[in-house]
Amino acid sequence: MKHIRSISEIGKAGVLAIVERAKQMSEINSRPVPKVPALRGKTVVSLFLEDSTRTRLSFETAAKRLSAETMNFSVSTSSVNKGESLRDTIETISDMGVDAFVVRHKSSGIPWQIEQWTDASIINAGDGAHQHPTQALVDCFTVSEAFGVDSFEGLTISIVGDIRHSRVARSNVEAFAMLGAKVIIVAPSTLLPPDVGHWPVTISNDIDDVIGTTDILYMLRLQSERMDQGLIPNLSEYGNRFGLTEKRVSQLPLNARIMHPGPMNRGVEMQVDPSHLSQSLIHRQVANGVSVRMAVLFTALTLNDDRDHAIQGLSKEAAQ
Amino acid sequence: MTGPDVHRALSRIAHEIVEKNHGSDDLVIVGLQRGGVWIAEALAAKISQIEPELVVPLGVIDVSMHRDDIDLRPASQVAISHIPCDITDTTVVLVDDVLFTGRTVRAALEGLNSFGRPKCVQLAVLVDRGHRELPIRPDFVGKNLPTKNSDEVLVSVDGVTVTAGEGK
Amino acid sequence: MSVVFRGGNIVTNEGVVHADLVVQGGQISGIGSGLAAKEVVDISGLTVFPGFVDLHAHLREPGREDTETIETGSRAGAKGGYTAVIAMPNTNPAQDNVPTIEFVRLQGQRAGLLEVIPSGCITMGREGKALAPMAELAKVGVKLFTDDGSGVQDPLLMRRAMEYSKELNVVLGQHCEVSSLTQGAVMHECGCSSDLGVPGWPSIAEELMVHRDIELARLTGARIHFLHLSTAGSVELVRQAKLDGLPVTAEVTPHHLSLTAELLRGFDATFKVNPPLRTISDIDALKAGVLDGTIDAIATDHAPHARRDKELPLDQAPPGMLGLETALGVTCAALDLDPLAIAQVMSVAPARIAGIVDRQGNLPRVGVAANLCFVDLNATWMINPETMASKSTNTPFVGRQLRGKVVHTMFNGDLVVRDGEALK
Numbered sequence: 001m002k003h004i005r006s007i008s009e010i011g012k013a014g015v016l017a018i019v020e021r022a023k024q025m026s027e028i029n030s031r032p033v034p035k036v037p038a039l040r041g042k043t044v045v046s047l048f049l050e051d052s053t054r055t056r057l058s059f060e061t062a063a064k065r066l067s068a069e070t071m072n073f074s075v076s077t078s079s080v081n082k083g084e085s086l087r088d089t090i091e092t093i094s095d096m097g098v099d100a101f102v103v104r105h106k107s108s109g110i111p112w113q114i115e116q117w118t119d120a121s122i123i124n125a126g127d128g129a130h131q132h133p134t135q136a137l138v139d140c141f142t143v144s145e146a147f148g149v150d151s152f153e154g155l156t157i158s159i160v161g162d163i164r165h166s167r168v169a170r171s172n173v174e175a176f177a178m179l180g181a182k183v184i185i186v187a188p189s190t191l192l193p194p195d196v197g198h199w200p201v202t203i204s205n206d207i208d209d210v211i212g213t214t215d216i217l218y219m220l221r222l223q224s225e226r227m228d229q230g231l232i233p234n235l236s237e238y239g240n241r242f243g244l245t246e247k248r249v250s251q252l253p254l255n256a257r258i259m260h261p262g263p264m265n266r267g268v269e270m271q272v273d274p275s276h277l278s279q280s281l282i283h284r285q286v287a288n289g290v291s292v293r294m295a296v297l298f299t300a301l302t303l304n305d306d307r308d309h310a311i312q313g314l315s316k317e318a319a320q
Numbered sequence: 321m322t323g324p325d326v327h328r329a330l331s332r333i334a335h336e337i338v339e340k341n342h343g344s345d346d347l348v349i350v351g352l353q354r355g356g357v358w359i360a361e362a363l364a365a366k367i368s369q370i371e372p373e374l375v376v377p378l379g380v381i382d383v384s385m386h387r388d389d390i391d392l393r394p395a396s397q398v399a400i401s402h403i404p405c406d407i408t409d410t411t412v413v414l415v416d417d418v419l420f421t422g423r424t425v426r427a428a429l430e431g432l433n434s435f436g437r438p439k440c441v442q443l444a445v446l447v448d449r450g451h452r453e454l455p456i457r458p459d460f461v462g463k464n465l466p467t468k469n470s471d472e473v474l475v476s477v478d479g480v481t482v483t484a485g486e487g488k
Numbered sequence: 489m490s491v492v493f494r495g496g497n498i499v500t501n502e503g504v505v506h507a508d509l510v511v512q513g514g515q516i517s518g519i520g521s522g523l524a525a526k527e528v529v530d531i532s533g534l535t536v537f538p539g540f541v542d543l544h545a546h547l548r549e550p551g552r553e554d555t556e557t558i559e560t561g562s563r564a565g566a567k568g569g570y571t572a573v574i575a576m577p578n579t580n581p582a583q584d585n586v587p588t589i590e591f592v593r594l595q596g597q598r599a600g601l602l603e604v605i606p607s608g609c610i611t612m613g614r615e616g617k618a619l620a621p622m623a624e625l626a627k628v629g630v631k632l633f634t635d636d637g638s639g640v641q642d643p644l645l646m647r648r649a650m651e652y653s654k655e656l657n658v659v660l661g662q663h664c665e666v667s668s669l670t671q672g673a674v675m676h677e678c679g680c681s682s683d684l685g686v687p688g689w690p691s692i693a694e695e696l697m698v699h700r701d702i703e704l705a706r707l708t709g710a711r712i713h714f715l716h717l718s719t720a721g722s723v724e725l726v727r728q729a730k731l732d733g734l735p736v737t738a739e740v741t742p743h744h745l746s747l748t749a750e751l752l753r754g755f756d757a758t759f760k761v762n763p764p765l766r767t768i769s770d771i772d773a774l775k776a777g778v779l780d781g782t783i784d785a786i787a788t789d790h791a792p793h794a795r796r797d798k799e800l801p802l803d804q805a806p807p808g809m810l811g812l813e814t815a816l817g818v819t820c821a822a823l824d825l826d827p828l829a830i831a832q833v834m835s836v837a838p839a840r841i842a843g844i845v846d847r848q849g850n851l852p853r854v855g856v857a858a859n860l861c862f863v864d865l866n867a868t869w870m871i872n873p874e875t876m877a878s879k880s881t882n883t884p885f886v887g888r889q890l891r892g893k894v895v896h897t898m899f900n901g902d903l904v905v906r907d908g909e910a911l912k
Contacts, residue, residue, distance in 0.1 A: 033434040036385035107801030109755030129685030193682030
């Protein structure tokens with residue numbers, strides 16, 4: 001798999017393979033010296049044209065633990081601010097000899113546009129409100145770890161919040177459903193995307209309708225600018241209708257878990273301190289971020305089709 | 321080699337390991353994923369029969385992330401390392417089924433380093449088929465088996481077979 | 489100097505006739521059999537149409553001559569069979585003043601490939617705040633006024649524009665888009681826009697303004713022309729307005745008859761256009777509208793853009809696609825039209841709406857200006873962006889089979905395109 005750009009491109013087999021690979025990476029991360037030479041000689045560029053702390057750090061840590069060289073390119077230091085086109089930027093960096101771009105951009109579709117301008121692998125670290133596949137892979141790994149299952153058949157996962165503007169929701173809906181979960185999206189109608197009858201989900205406008213039967217409550221961040229756009233009347237009304245309160249926590253089934261991709265908006269969608277909740281998987285999500293992104297980089301840089309051709313000509317001598 | 325041959329060779333190696341290490345109590349047996357794992361298990365079981373009071377921790381190590389030829393041979397299968405104890409200042413016996421170019425063992429030596437610094441590392445293999453590409457030598461060998469470079473050597477509890485590969 | 493076009497099928501008021509056609513002194517001087525002239529052009533197998541008239545082209549001059557000039561746009565039009573093109577006013581400066589209008593017309597005359605007819609702005613700078621000096625512009629020949637690129641949002645201002653336009657006997661062309669409903673829109677609002685996580689451009693944003701302007705036309709009696717309609721609902725509104733006898737006309741683009749929003753899934757901004765590509769059912773309704781006369785004209789909305797602009801992220805790339813060179817081929821591939829119907833939607837009706845029937849949009853007959861195009865209706869072909877006459881290459885029709893190819897174009901008695909090649 002050369003590019004990791006969307007859950008549908010990765011496919012079910014790919015999702016399962018990366019989750020499986022992440023277990024191996026997780027073991028490496030638990031070693032006294034959590035570093036292996038697997039990607040020695042490879043160069044990974046982080047091209048973050050939109051603010052991000054945790055995703056960028058987790059990718060950089062992942063790359064370093066696999067011994068890849070990393071180059072960091074962020075908006076403030078880049079010539080993108082000097083009017084250089086994205087194409088020029090990509091072509092220039094590619095000329096320096098790059099094996100993978102890890103790209104975050106505020107516009108949907110960037111990982112597909114830049115494919116035309118480079119031979120390197122493209123890892124989507126979030127494009128607009130479109131996809132955030134590595135977050136979905138982290139979440140699948142975390143659910144798989146917490147529930148001890150590879151298949152999510154029989155699990156009900158409710159994703160609550162600003163589905164309309166959320167790339168995490170789009171990737172997670174696809175990934176969770178792909179692995180067999182029943183997925184419910186919960187939001188006021190103004191924060192639901194239009195015409196999504198073809199999504200593999202049920203839709204609810206009331207968190208209290210789903211909370212008693214959900215195995216995983218996945219809370220999304222609500223950005224205050226949604227209020228300025230007239231999508232919700234105000235944050236406190238939203239918090240009351242869709243936020244996670246002590247009362248709602250108490251209504252969750254016994255073995256239910258709570259997830260959040262971060263960063264959290266305390267007092268809005270999170271009205272309880274999750275660090276006090278035994279149900280919270282939020283720290284596991286962060287911790288697993290590095291392992292899953294190691295699996296993603298390893299998969300894109302050593303298991304891609306281009307390389308398969310090179311391998312075919314070789315004898316099996318290396319295999320023993 | 322037949323099944324009973326394999327069995328006898330493993331018994332001998334177990335004795336040799338105990339003998340060479342003078343019954344020392346800091347032994348750790350580590351099998352290489354995947355072919356070395358069952359052999360390591362068999363050796364550990366035999367050692368504890370020979371020296372019932374000795375506790376020999378058994379680990380496995382996956383070397384795919386440490387290979388120098390990862391571009392030529394993608395690690396498409398996932399195998400997980402598990403080292404049950406701190407290996408610093410222990411004697412680690414690495415166990416694999418077939419010793420060939422030596423590159424896997426080199427990767428395993430490097431991999432071990434991320435778990436600690438053993439006092440000493442020894443190597444046990446069921447079959448040494450020659451064609452070394454690195455200065456690596458086994459401490460314990462079940463059988464030296466001359467092969468052609470292109471041959472395939474298959475090892476299981478039922479025996480060892482050599483099939484002629486496509487000659488180069 | 490006289491030329492006889494021998495053995496073609498001529499689209500006339502009496503139907504399609506197999507005859508020779510003689511041009512002399514810039515006019516058609518004879519239609520019949522066995523005619524002779526100094527020069528003979530064999531056009532057997534070709535169909536002779538009145539030169540096409542495009543109600544809607546962005547020629548980008550003045551302002552963005554890096555993407556198109558009036559000369560290159562004219563050449564593209566001539567290759568597409570056009571002998572007249574209405575130049576949209578969203579130039580820089582905008583066509584809200586006499587010097588700019590005169591400049592555009594003059595540049596067209598200098599190119600000499602077809603008639604470039606400047607439209608005028610409804611409001612100053614197309615800002616939707618104050619009326620442009622419509623009477624002054626009408627005096628120098630502007631017949632069609634539009635703020636194309638955006639619609640006139642304020643209903644009061646639109647009412648005033650309609651009242652004013654009526655006494656000047658000019659037509660208002662409306663770009664129907666309620667802009668508060670389309671903020672940041674990238675494509676049609678649908679399941680696909682939701683999948684891609686981009687803001688959608690809902691059909692209702694067009695239909696609300698179509699409805700408003702139909703009612704304002706009912707109130708004022710002004711002539712309103714709806715630019716580039718794209719939704720089934722709009723077609724139905726116009727159909728009803730015509731049944732009510734209101735003076736409304738409408739156009740549709742070849743791309744809205746043939747391409748859907750799903751093409752945006754590859755994030756290629758070539759397919760980004762305003763109004764956006766919509767759905768199959770919209771296409772079906774638009775086709776039905778053309779066939780039953782609800783939609784009067786095919787117009788290209790030819791909108792050249794620089795490659796570097798179309799390479800911007802999808803949400804930042806400018807909307808628009810080329811159209812002049814492919815209009816006939818796309819339309820005929822999408823719709824089964826007989827030659828008379830093609831002449832109607834490509835030439836006769838647009839010339840009537842633009843108010844230029846004295847010299848354009850006349851079915852061939854003796855005595856009319858020799859603005860003609862000669863078409864191989866059976867030809868199937870593909871566009872090659874590298875050999876297009878336009879200065880830009882943003883055509884969405886690469887790799888698509890087109891039907892019906894313009895072979896020659898004659899403007900005011902001169903062949904400007906021969907065998908598909910522009911002669912100047």
